[in-house]
Amino acid sequence: MALYSSSGVIRRAPPLLTDLYQFTMAYAYWRAGRHQEPAVFELFFRDNPFGGGFSLFAGLHDCLLFLRSFRFTDEDVEFLRSVLPPATDPAFFQFLRGLDCSGVTLRSVPEGTVVFARVPLMEVAGPLAVVQLLETSLLCLVNYASLVCSNAARFRLAAGPRRKLLEMGLRRAQGPDGGLTASRYTHIGGFDLTSNVQAGFLFGIPVAGTMAHSYVTSFTSLEEVWPQTLVAVSGDPDPVDIISLTKGWLSRVCELLGAEPGKIREGELAAFLSYAISYPQNFLPVIDSYSVGCSGLLNFCAVALALCELGYRPVGVRLDSGDLCRQSVDVRRVFRLCSEHFSISAFDSLIIVGTNNISEQSMAELNKKENQIDVVGVGTHLVTCTKQPSLGCVYKLVEVRGRPRMKISEDPQKSTVPGRKSVYRLLDADGHPFLDLACLAVESPPEAGVSLRCFPLGCDDSPVSVTPAQATCLRQDVFTKGQVTHPLCSAAETRAKVQSSLQTLHPRHKRLQEPDPYIVALSEKLHNLVTEIRKGSSNNSNFLLAN
């Protein structure tokens, strides 16, 4: 993601934020007079993250801003002069000083699209030296954005559509900017709220949060509560002694629930009261600082009932430790009891927030076990992507001067698919995507209702025949001649795109555990090209046959 100034102006990733070898390679291209040769790189990842069947593509917006402003300052160039070998021709630094992306074309999958391993997500075409220099920055901007967006989408799937999801991972992210990236892309991936105020400021994400345990433990006695009165919402303008009112309710609640008043923490009650007096319409305390059942829940009910008596609507409670499911059921039961016993209907709509080191697995368990949790807050496991903390996008050369290039590794997984391509998504009669097809750019697109033969990747070399009900072009031109050619999407638009793209995906690919693999295939012509080059029987033979 981009860097941000404290004033909230979005700033680009600087062009020095890349690996040194991009510059030594660029120099060697330049020295050989090859720097202007038209070249094509592809960006893709080799495996869907988290053992899943899909991923979400994100980071494009930042890539476009990066490309648009890609330019070295005098200071950048001076620094490069100090780190590149002394043999570097000074004219190269002049060349760098004048570089920009006016010769670069970016063709990309739209941001927020469901994507699959080994599909080329971005095609970056332009002068060899320039597109080489872009590698690390583009990877850095896409990798984590796509990973954390995919992670958020999985949490969303695990949570089901009803529950609200709150991102609260700032303190566990890779520094301030890592935290901002996390807040932004988890929102795009399906989270509703963030605790990160700066993310709200910069990206307009709704922010949420009320109190921490430290607030509760900072109080010891009711003497610390001030003011000790609250004015009712309507009617009597005289302030009411809310402490006495609450004590009265506490007594009745203890009686109703058969609780021991002696176990109730006075400091906790003081904290709740003090907060309620400050924000009578936003009362949602954390109730497990001492004991939910013996203290926190009773204190909450007493304060909330007092608020109700004065015409306010308390919001709910937060649970931050222990068995959230069981506790939420107990809490809800008490809410219902109070509602019935005291005829306070506001207690029927109180919400329960659960936050306690939630992982994708514990989120999925929420859907299996009986529980009454309305909002789930997720931090560490969401932003650090504990289950797989990197996506592993790569950026590979596929064409130079119109000739396909291929890396033929001894590890077949690490070999690349050569040539400039078109990528199509084939849909079945129900509108579900079932196959992504990579063709040579010169091939005509697949047609609806017409059978085609293709070669699925990752299988043996046998072809399959498929007949799409519909075929759509997966990528679009988004950057040409230094200009962004496609409107930049807002976070809200991309967020909607994520959900609609996920909507079309068949449930069998969306299963979080052991999904059916989605097929990514090469057209017959592309497959033949691979075979030719692999055999070294292509006309572009690059073996040294004699010396």
Add this chain to the structure above:
Amino acid sequence: MALYSSSGVIRRAPPLLTDLYQFTMAYAYWRAGRHQEPAVFELFFRDNPFGGGFSLFAGLHDCLLFLRSFRFTDEDVEFLRSVLPPATDPAFFQFLRGLDCSGVTLRSVPEGTVVFARVPLMEVAGPLAVVQLLETSLLCLVNYASLVCSNAARFRLAAGPRRKLLEMGLRRAQGPDGGLTASRYTHIGGFDLTSNVQAGFLFGIPVAGTMAHSYVTSFTSLEEVWPQTLVAVSGDPDPVDIISLTKGWLSRVCELLGAEPGKIREGELAAFLSYAISYPQNFLPVIDSYSVGCSGLLNFCAVALALCELGYRPVGVRLDSGDLCRQSVDVRRVFRLCSEHFSISAFDSLIIVGTNNISEQSMAELNKKENQIDVVGVGTHLVTCTKQPSLGCVYKLVEVRGRPRMKISEDPQKSTVPGRKSVYRLLDADGHPFLDLACLAVESPPEAGVSLRCFPLGCDDSPVSVTPAQATCLRQDVFTKGQVTHPLCSAAETRAKVQSSLQTLHPRHKRLQEPDPYIVALSEKLHNLVTEIRKGSSNNSNFLLAN
């Protein structure tokens, strides 16, 4: 870590980069007139990361810059006005606008010190509302910095002191700033080099890197090599036809090794030649684009021998796939053969760089298996801390208005140790630290040679008696009244501190697997305070005994 402008000027983490609840709590304190109450928070983590016996404390430098510049702009305050509940008193925003850290004192372990779980690393004292507002930012600045620094130190221990370590994780980090943080703190933790140019620019870390596979695969034939000549280092000013020279050497190398010239990739040879002509003193190609044994190594030797003939010193090779240990041994054998057979002593000092998804475990295996790797490059596993991607630092209230505060959780691990403290590190006669002791701030420090009774944390409640040969105060005042009171350390100084601090640690605590636990203990007085508060028998009882 701080955010950086593209010009390299260090900018601070903005004060809005925090959780919303800090503001709602600050408001409630302010509303109750408690915002100026003197309060003390402690920052610590509960478990050493990666299953290890120690951690390294980092991020202090950024915390100090953050504290020094902590101030809300009009724009910040306007945004807060839009997200806090409408009931918020407008005077609160005036209060925020005038806030700074002039009332805050930070007492901290020096950056780069070896530290242990449950030791309070930082003590943040000041007006309750202000020190509450600092929580998330301080955690964000310390958490990842300490985690990745500790990770780097473990990689350094696994690699042994001889091998050079190169950080190359930018493309897998949490965005640009995550990448910068990683480069900075892995260098501090013991890495020698980074691939990240911006990190070199901002922090003066030595940068390294030469070529990627894309450079190699971008070449197909020797016709692409230009210029095709090179001038010898000394002597004859006439350019030499380096292609013919190299072909001659290739022929001799193939003969020496019994290799088949027909399997050698011409494009790879062209890439190597082209790079060598550009940087004849910096020749270190990646040799596994096709096949190390059948092509890459032979091409390297031919080009390197030609360079040697012209008086240049080739640097070495990079291996990026397969069994690095075995390959490095094979490569070294060939280098020695060439050295002997062609009497080229420069081949005795060629270096071998290994980079292939290196984890701490594969690094440790390097030291067990025979290998000839001189430099190891680490990316993903280093910067994402795959083994444990978050440290889990927390920030807990321990004192308000001079009275100890304690969170008594039903989960004993989550209970806090109350009161303002001094922390001492006790050393044995050999100068090894063996116990960190937390005392009440009012207690006199432990004395060398004098036996003391203390209560180790995490054990049952039995005391132990220890006699330190030496006792040092672990923390120092680093920020008082808005000013940094201790000289800010440079990265180089902190890096040296890490190694010297690790040096004193006994090997039994440094073992990467199953280390002996280091003892962290409470003084008898502090232990008594905990017991008193826990029993509710303290004078500061906070149970609601009557209602």
